[in-house]
Amino acid sequence: MVQKSKGPPVAAPEPPKRRGRPRAYEPDVALGKALDLFRTQGFAATSLDDLSEATGMNRPSLYGAFGDKRELYIKSYQRYREQARASMVEIFRAELPLRERLERIFAAALAIYLSGETGPRGCFTVVTAASEAVGDPDIRAMVLDGLSELDKAFANCFRRAKEKGELPDSADPVVLAQLASATIHTIAIRSRARVPRKELDAIVKGAIDVMVGVGS
Numbered sequence: 001m002v003q004k005s006k007g008p009p010v011a012a013p014e015p016p017k018r019r020g021r022p023r024a025y026e027p028d029v030a031l032g033k034a035l036d037l038f039r040t041q042g043f044a045a046t047s048l049d050d051l052s053e054a055t056g057m058n059r060p061s062l063y064g065a066f067g068d069k070r071e072l073y074i075k076s077y078q079r080y081r082e083q084a085r086a087s088m089v090e091i092f093r094a095e096l097p098l099r100e101r102l103e104r105i106f107a108a109a110l111a112i113y114l115s116g117e118t119g120p121r122g123c124f125t126v127v128t129a130a131s132e133a134v135g136d137p138d139i140r141a142m143v144l145d146g147l148s149e150l151d152k153a154f155a156n157c158f159r160r161a162k163e164k165g166e167l168p169d170s171a172d173p174v175v176l177a178q179l180a181s182a183t184i185h186t187i188a189i190r191s192r193a194r195v196p197r198k199e200l201d202a203i204v205k206g207a208i209d210v211m212v213g214v215g216s
Contacts, residue, residue, distance in 0.1 A: 113191035122192030
């Protein structure tokens with residue numbers, strides 16, 4: 001019996017290639033876009049359609065990745081605080097003369113507040129989160145924690161400077177820290193209002209002169 005010749009082996013079909021997610025769907029990228037939008041427009045003025053357009057994600061995808069609009073806002077605020085902290089932590093820790101340290105801290109703050117493709121956005125905490133803190137206890141707790149964290153960081157700077165003899169014995173590190181934080185807040189608001197950089201620099205210099213002493 002003659003066997004029928006077998007034809008060439010048939011190759012198994014290749015498994016379908018997995019398509020990568022578009023970049024806008026990557027959580028880190030999408031969160032950054034949401035952060036930019038909330039910083040520019042605030043919570044109330046930012047709609048889900050705005051967020052969908054900015055991130056490239058439809059509503060179900062947004063909900064699946066971040067939760068509702070409030071949860072996305074809180075995650076955006078957390079990201080902002082992490083970024084702001086990272087930009088300043090080494091300056092706070094470095095061994096620098098007090099005046100130089102303060103100059104570098106305020107310069108770093110202004111770099112954050114004056115950034116934005118459509119214009120200066122100021123500080124997330126002062127400009128938008130403080131408004132939402134009125135009616136939202138979770139956001140209020142985050143705002144108060146941020147303010148306290150900044151006060152403590154400044155107080156530590158002034159305490160170290162006092163120990164080194166850069167400040168008189170009568171100097172109160174806690175009060176000076178509150179003055180420094182208040183200066184941060186005012187330049188944040190004025191940056192958002194597009195006060196010229198020259199005026200912002202003058203405010204910073206005047207505040208440092210008061211805190212450190214004009215002759216220091």
